[in-house]
Amino acid sequence: MRLGERRIVLASASPRRLDLLRQLGLCPGVQPSEVDESSSERDPARFVQELARRKAGCVAATEAAGTLVIGADTVVVRDGAILGKPKDRAAAAEMLRSLQGRAHEVYTGVALLLAGETKERVFAAETQVFVAPMTEDEIQAYVDSGEPLDKAGAYGIQGRFACYIEKIEGEYSNVVGLPLGALRKAWKALEEQNEANSES
Numbered sequence: 001m002r003l004g005e006r007r008i009v010l011a012s013a014s015p016r017r018l019d020l021l022r023q024l025g026l027c028p029g030v031q032p033s034e035v036d037e038s039s040s041e042r043d044p045a046r047f048v049q050e051l052a053r054r055k056a057g058c059v060a061a062t063e064a065a066g067t068l069v070i071g072a073d074t075v076v077v078r079d080g081a082i083l084g085k086p087k088d089r090a091a092a093a094e095m096l097r098s099l100q101g102r103a104h105e106v107y108t109g110v111a112l113l114l115a116g117e118t119k120e121r122v123f124a125a126e127t128q129v130f131v132a133p134m135t136e137d138e139i140q141a142y143v144d145s146g147e148p149l150d151k152a153g154a155y156g157i158q159g160r161f162a163c164y165i166e167k168i169e170g171e172y173s174n175v176v177g178l179p180l181g182a183l184r185k186a187w188k189a190l191e192e193q194n195e196a197n198s199e200s
């Protein structure tokens with residue numbers, strides 16, 4: 001069966017990821033995972049892949065065989081340090097102070113799993129983001145907007161933080177939480193593997 005004909009489940013509570021999949025014309029079910037998001041892994045690409053695999057695996061275990069489960073994890077990386085979501089307003093302001101006026105990287109890991117089967121694709125995408133200098137007043141006003149708290153690095157490129165973005169190198173959708181171009185390639189590879197297996 002082709003992947004597009006299968007039931008698809010997004011293993012994420014992120015409304016942005018759902019919007020991105022809908023942008024592709026997909027209508028996935030949503031089943032947020034409840035996994036421990038800590039890891040001793042320090043390499044960002046490996047970190048986000050481990051978390052994406054964990055999230056998708058947790059949900060795949062509860063789904064009917066053949067369901068395509070998509071899990072993802074996004075982090076901001078500044079000077080090699082992995083930043084997740086800020087725990088409170090003070091942490092959000094601190095993250096924004098450390099990101100303004102310079103470049104950092106955003107990594108999203110994605111896992112595509114077929115429930116009950118061993119076939120899967122797990123990958124990570126990276127985008128470099130250049131942020132304009134911000135004054136302390138601008139940082140406080142942005143924290144007051146409420147946007148930072150549920151987002152890695154304490155900002156949302158798709159929201160009012162857009163006016164502080166000078167340029168990016170890499171996929172925009174990767175920063176929002178799901179790299180659609182890289183997803184298409186992995187989907188295609190999984191589809192080909194699936195078809196080759198069903199012919200043999």
Ligand SMILES: Cc1cn([C@H]2C[C@H](O)[C@@H](COP(=O)(O)OP(=O)(O)OP(=O)(O)O)O2)c(=O)[nH]c1=O
Pocket residue numbers: 011012013014015016032033055072073074075076085106150151152153155156157158175176177
């Ligand atoms: C950098 C950045 C992150 N984000 C979001 C994407 C993710 O939702 C969030 C990173 O946290 P994640 O832990 O990757 O995802 P989540 O907690 O929202 O959902 P789940 O764990 O259930 O999959 O930050 C933006 O929306 N815009 C941005 O510009």
